[in-house]
Amino acid sequence: MTAHDADWWRDAVVYQVYIRSFADGNGDGTGDIAGLRGRLDHLARLGVDAIWINPWYPSPLADGGYDVADYRAINPMFGDTAQAEALITEAHERGIRVVLDIVPNHHSDDHAWFRAALAAGPGSPERERYVFRDGRGADGSEPPNNWISMFGGSAWERVPDGQWYLHLFDVRQPDVNWEHPEVRADFEETLRFWFDRGIDGFRVDVANSMVKQPGLPDIEPGVNDVQDGTHPYLDRDGVHEIFRSWRAIGDAYDPPRVFVAEAWVPDPERLARYLRPDELQTAFSFNFLTAAWLADDLRSNIDDAIAENTAVGAPATWVLSNHDVCRHPSRLSRKPEAGRGWNLDDVLDLPSDPELGLRRARAATLLMLALPGTAYVYQGEEFGLPEAEDIPVDRLDDPTWTLSGHTLRGRDGCRVPLPWAAGEPAFGFSGGADAEPWLPQPEVFARHAADVQEADPDSVLRLYTDALALRRAHPALGGGTLTWRDSPEGTLAFDRTGDDGESGFTALVNVSSAPVSLPEDAEVMLTSGPLTPRDEVPADTAVWLRS
Structure with missing residues (x-):
């Protein structure tokens, strides 16, 4: 094994697979492992170094799979463990590494531990694995504090016996208690379970929200977005002890396994703390994703990310789109100075110029792939896919739609199934089968289908393929x-x-x-x-x- 084989993550291009929407191999309208295995050659031709697969674990899908019921199994709608192992082997045969998602802040309410906690009652050892508290007020009918869910509404839900449990996200995603040794040991077992099956690393979901301040104090007015180590649940210093233990587990394998943190920490210096030599190897530089399409804003965010990461010996990790944000051709189709954020709901009411957005997106791609460090590509970027902005409201699946009182459309628009063949049902998503995809595809996807892109020498797909080939071949690119x-x-x-x-x-x-x-x-x-x-x-x- 060469030094580069061990440190492949320092200059890799990683392709994100939102498995439910990548490719359907069994013709039921939902993406699965069989569909992904059937499209591995597409990824090999594209020239990516690794794939990151969004959660494929058993889940009631209250939050797109980020409500995990069993971390060491496969959701039957996607396949089984044998198919997962075959995928890992087949990807490795093509020189493509495999990174999975791990969701350590919360479980699904279908998780066996949480069902046991509800059955056991207040004061039980089972409830200590989660964050249960008595309510405030004379009869305990008020939430234990004023924390707000990331999806809207209170972050607390009352159970029939009167206690409340914390859920920083959906009500079906109870937060686990990271002060509990059984929680720590169980996640460490999950790491080893998948490492032993050959995966090359993990993307860590909401890596900055796992540790809560003792006493769970109210959030003071104006403090909700401040992340300087004093917020009661964002970017607390206690997370670093957890990641040091995870790094030691990953380093015990040959080659060492790698982690990438999803940590929406706006201060580059605070983000770099996650990347110290004994912690995680990489973390997304989200400030680059959220930068306005203005030269000064782009340059300052690039400089900050490179400087802070270099100070701790880590590469910057660039990304333009993912499963949680509006696709960048659609974001960039709006005025760059709008300053309205990066979600569809932030920009939906602004005038859009799709041709301008695609032109800017192509330029942004070459900018990102020319920067030093690691780059992530979200599925469908290579086809120039726009956001699906007008999904019928009766088909919206994101919990944001419900929890916002049907005022925010949420993230479904970037999760629509991919188009593979313009002339086939569902644009070839189900391999020619006449199955309705789990989210509807807009008609404009026909011009972005893979077969149309492959036939066009000026297509976005050709741009990505050529750029990745040059990036891999040119000695000045990558690191x-x-x-x-x-x-x-x-x-x-x-x-x-x-x-x-x-x-x-x-x-x-x-x-x-x-x-x-x-x-x-x-x-x-x-x-x-x-x-x-x-x-x-x-x-x-x-x-x-x-x-």
């Missing part, structure tokens, strides 16, 4: 350093030098409204869109140059 160049206002230009000292690569991204000239003596390797007749870089276009 290494970034040096900014002087460039016209409203643009980003930088040189890359690889870990071996090789350079010769320049990226130029025009975020302004006017064309700009190429650097002198530059040789164009790849562009996100056509140059002008004068070989200038148009607005909302990126170029990769051999310099």
Whole structure:
């Protein structure tokens, strides 16, 4: 095993699979392991280094699988453990590593432990695995504190015997008590269970919310989003002890297993604490995802992420879209200065220009893939998929829709099943079977279908394939350093030098409204869109140059 084999995660491109919507192998309208196995060659041709699979565990799907009932089994709607093991083997045969999702903040209310806690009653050892409390008020009818669920409404639910349990997310997702040794030991057993079956790492869901302040105090007005170590459940210092123990488990394997944290911690210095040498290897740089399409905003977020990660010896980890945010072609189709957030509901009422959004998305992709570190690609990005913004309300599945009182559409628009063949039922999602997909696909998906993309030399799929091939082949890309160049206002230009000292690569991204000239003596390797007749870089276009 080479050093690069052990540290593959430092410059990898990881493809996120939302398994319910990737590919349906048994013709029932729901994605599954069989469908994923059947599309592994697509991922190999695309050129990704690894896949991250969203939760595939048994679950009532109250929150898209993030309400886990059994962490060491497979949801029958997706397959079984034997199929999962076959997938891991077949992915490895193609040089693709496999990363799973682990959800450590909460269980499903269908989990055997929680059912036992409800049956056992107040004061029982079974309830100590969760966060049960008596209510406030003379009769205990008021929640124990003023915490609000991430999905809206109180974070507390009362059970028939009068006690309340904490759920920072959906009511069917009771938070576990990370002060309890059985909780810690059970999650460690889950890590080993999947590591022993050959998986290469885990993405850690809400990694910054697991530890709660003793006493569970009320949140003071104006403090809800402050993450400086003092918030009662966000980014508390106690999480780091947990991750040190997980890192030791992962490092005991050969090659060592890897972790990536989903931690929405806005301060890059605080985020870097998760990446110290004895903790997690990587964490998403969400500030890059949420940056406005403005040169200064993009550059400052890139600088902050690289600086803080470098200080702890970790690579930056870039992402533009995932299963929780509005797809970036649709976000970028709105005005860059809107400052309205990154969810569909934040921008839905703003005017949209889909062609502009796709042009910007192509440029943003080349920007991301040229940065030093790891990059994540969300399924369907390679087809240029937009957000499905008008799913009929009777088909919405995200708990946000219900918990918001039917005022927020939530995240279903980025989770719609992928189109594989424009002329087939459900655009080939079910392999030609005439099955209704679990979420409806908009008609516009026909022009984004994989077979249409494959036949078009100027398609988004061709751009991704070419970019990933160049990234893998060019010695200055992947790991290494970034040096900014002087460039016209409203643009980003930088040189890359690889870990071996090789350079010769320049990226130029025009975020302004006017064309700009190429650097002198530059040789164009790849562009996100056509140059002008004068070989200038148009607005909302990126170029990769051999310099």
